Amino acid sequence: MCATYRALCRHGYADLTMQDIADEWEKSKAALHYHYDTKRGLLLAFLDHLFDSYTDRVTDSGSGTPRERLHALVAAALDPPRADATRELRTALVEVKAQAPHDDAFRERLARFDRYLHEEIRSVVGDGVESGAFRTDIDPDETATLLVTLVNGAHSRRVALGDDAGVPAAIRSYVDEHLVAGATTR
């Protein structure tokens, strides 16, 4: 999986070959084929691996105020660790997304990330509404849809534009000014 990660960062998805991955692994292509029949099969396994590390990292700690928990969740979803390599990986993942319309298995793997993040956010927002930390007229499900879409858009813009375009700050303001109960006006 580490070799696949490095090969994806180096070559992108479209041009990636099993040989590239074998080279990063420092074993033969035959040894790689022993484990994975095709580049597609290996990539699906890699998406599973990414999903496992995503759920380890992007998870509600349950400690702190709902506002703090929500900020921490969104920050984790926006900014993966290993920032040096993430630009390349993120770009490769955009290429993988472009495969999704043609491939149910890719689509299903990608949808899992959104569904997982949606549930984490919905649960924290629900807690905040219940405890009175967030406005009582907020719909946790619609708020989760909005925030998951913002995270998607932030990744997409970062790949296409090369910078974050002020998106993380705008999301923080949205939470503090629109969700938090009795937020002060500027």
Place this chain on the structure above:
Amino acid sequence: MCATYRALCRHGYADLTMQDIADEWEKSKAALHYHYDTKRGLLLAFLDHLFDSYTDRVTDSGSGTPRERLHALVAAALDPPRADATRELRTALVEVKAQAPHDDAFRERLARFDRYLHEEIRSVVGDGVESGAFRTDIDPDETATLLVTLVNGAHSRRVALGDDAGVPAAIRSYVDEHLVAGATTR
């Protein structure tokens, strides 16, 4: 440009050849090369063409309330016409986005769409804040950043997931419940 559009929808970006475009154009590849040296040059011209039609279509009419104008702008940005072909085109554009990190000219072309939409939205939100239609504590610039990112995220999710995941409705709620002055609670 129509031939490029059709060829992109049919073949996607990665596999697209000048021959594919010439075939759609029903002229020879030599005739096509007379106008464009490379696939890259033709695609840059195609992005300019898309941008022109985007600015024709996604534009503030200036009539109606700020709320109505904002809903119309966002709806136009979310839902291009020719819906039958847009899934394919949108997928091809995701592939083009994956080129952006490696190519300044692509990046600059893609950034223009976001900048243009940002300005249209910022101006309508500014009008709404000034007239009292929107809450006075709203920052038009941050609101525009949020909405442009939501539009990006909606397109990205639609390509990856194959459906809109309730995003248009969530954006409408955001406008009606968070931006409109004195919005009633549910």
